[in-house]
Amino acid sequence: MRRRGQIVIIATLVIAILILSVAAMLYESATSYQRIRHEYISGLLDNINREFDKVLTYILASITQKYDGNTEIDAFQGDVYLKFDYWIKFLLRAFSSYDIQMDFTYPVLDLSWNSSNAYSSISARLAINMTRLGFYGWNRTSVILLNATILSVSSNSYLEINLTVNKEYGIPDEKLSEQSFTILYFNGSQWNEADILEFYNYGGGKYTIDVSRDLAGKPLEIWITDERGIVVELYYS
Amino acid sequence: MKREGVARILEAVFSAVLIIEAVAVGYMLLKTPNPGTTKSTEELYKFGYSMLSSLCANNGLDSLIFDSNWSIRRGWEGDLKVVINSLIPPNVIFNISIYNATHDEEGSRFIKLVKLNRVPISNVVDEEVFIKAGENVLITYIYTTYNPVKDDIIILLIYLRLATLRGV
Numbered sequence: 001m002r003r004r005g006q007i008v009i010i011a012t013l014v015i016a017i018l019i020l021s022v023a024a025m026l027y028e029s030a031t032s033y034q035r036i037r038h039e040y041i042s043g044l045l046d047n048i049n050r051e052f053d054k055v056l057t058y059i060l061a062s063i064t065q066k067y068d069g070n071t072e073i074d075a076f077q078g079d080v081y082l083k084f085d086y087w088i089k090f091l092l093r094a095f096s097s098y099d100i101q102m103d104f105t106y107p108v109l110d111l112s113w114n115s116s117n118a119y120s121s122i123s124a125r126l127a128i129n130m131t132r133l134g135f136y137g138w139n140r141t142s143v144i145l146l147n148a149t150i151l152s153v154s155s156n157s158y159l160e161i162n163l164t165v166n167k168e169y170g171i172p173d174e175k176l177s178e179q180s181f182t183i184l185y186f187n188g189s190q191w192n193e194a195d196i197l198e199f200y201n202y203g204g205g206k207y208t209i210d211v212s213r214d215l216a217g218k219p220l221e222i223w224i225t226d227e228r229g230i231v232v233e234l235y236y237s
Numbered sequence: 238m239k240r241e242g243v244a245r246i247l248e249a250v251f252s253a254v255l256i257i258e259a260v261a262v263g264y265m266l267l268k269t270p271n272p273g274t275t276k277s278t279e280e281l282y283k284f285g286y287s288m289l290s291s292l293c294a295n296n297g298l299d300s301l302i303f304d305s306n307w308s309i310r311r312g313w314e315g316d317l318k319v320v321i322n323s324l325i326p327p328n329v330i331f332n333i334s335i336y337n338a339t340h341d342e343e344g345s346r347f348i349k350l351v352k353l354n355r356v357p358i359s360n361v362v363d364e365e366v367f368i369k370a371g372e373n374v375l376i377t378y379i380y381t382t383y384n385p386v387k388d389d390i391i392i393l394l395i396y397l398r399l400a401t402l403r404g405v
Contacts, residue, residue, distance in 0.1 A: 011251060020262075021258065036279045039279050039283050043283070043376070046290070048379065051380070054382075055390060058381065058382075058390055062383065089347075094379060095377070
């Protein structure tokens with residue numbers, strides 16, 4: 001009787017271990033599928049997110065490089081629609097196998113130039129569902145901005161222009177060099193380019209540009225092109 | 238006596254099963270993937286996206302594929318293969334295909350994808366190696382860049398296939 005009891009105990013133990021190991025394997029299979037899908041979708045959305053910002057940046061750079069500060073912005077809106085529409089159609093084509101559903105607004109272009117505080121900006125919204133992957137509700141509004149402000153202009157041995165340059169969300173633009181700035185002055189009949197005599201980058205988006213003090217009192221235009229190719233124009237008189 | 242013998246045999250069989258099962262379960266629970274040599278599907282996805290993301294960061298793909306006039310560089314496929322080879326672990330095989338998005342016809346609403354690489358960009362000659370390989374993933378990646386010469390947006394669709402070789 002004692003030995004029979006041993007067999008029953010061992011058999012029970014074996015069955016219990018078998019059931020536990022099968023349960024552990026099933027759990028592992030179920031969670032690893034979810035982890036794999038999560039990894040795939042997060043990679044995909046991270047990619048779309050970055051490219052969404054990039055396409056808006058390219059559109060803004062392209063428009064601001066053509067804009068002279070006087071033309072109506074509406075003249076460029078058609079180009080904005082065409083470029084963005086092309087990108088949206090590409091997304092639909094590229095991810096059609098995932099049954100991608102999109103809701104979006106066309107980019108809104110806003111260029112406010114010709115003053116001591118000027119900016120170039122573009123914004124659009126994109127929402128995505130990928131029904132075949134079981135993913136719903138990704139929604140993002142992207143804003144791309146280049147904002148510049150003249151802090152002060154003072155005349156000593158040079159005409160010293162202090163300004164600050166920011167990107168979207170108040171991020172200071174610290175990568176600008178002397179070549180990023182073009183300064184024009186009005187000599188009474190036409191606009192001429194001024195030589196930059198000294199250039200200082202203090203970090204935090206703050207810059208000082210020194211030009212000849214002979215330009216004091218003359219109207220100035222400061223054209224800034226950032227590392228993304230976006231242009232903004234400041235005016236000071 | 239006869240019954241005792243049967244019981245002993247059964248005990249021995251059960252004990253053996255118990256030991257084998259314990260070893261198998263223990264091995265399954267203790268086995269940890271080594272990121273340098275073995276990659277699970279999840280890790281392969283993570284690795285693939287991270288590799289493409291660093292490859293495309295700061296428009297790195299532009300200088301590989303296009304020349305200064307934004308024409309397709311000759312032999313860019315070989316250069317890209319060298320770059321990817323330097324990024325992937327030794328037991329991972331890859332095949333990358335790049336498609337360029339264009340309008341189907343001039344003024345058409347439809348997008349056509351044209352394969353950009355004329356030769357395969359892969360570290361294996363035979364495609365069948367992927368079928369025989371262990372973990373196998375296909376990553377879809379989009380890449381947008383700006384052609385200042387034509388004032389146009391270039392959009393590329395990248396298909397990256399990764400697999401781990403068994404027993405390496």
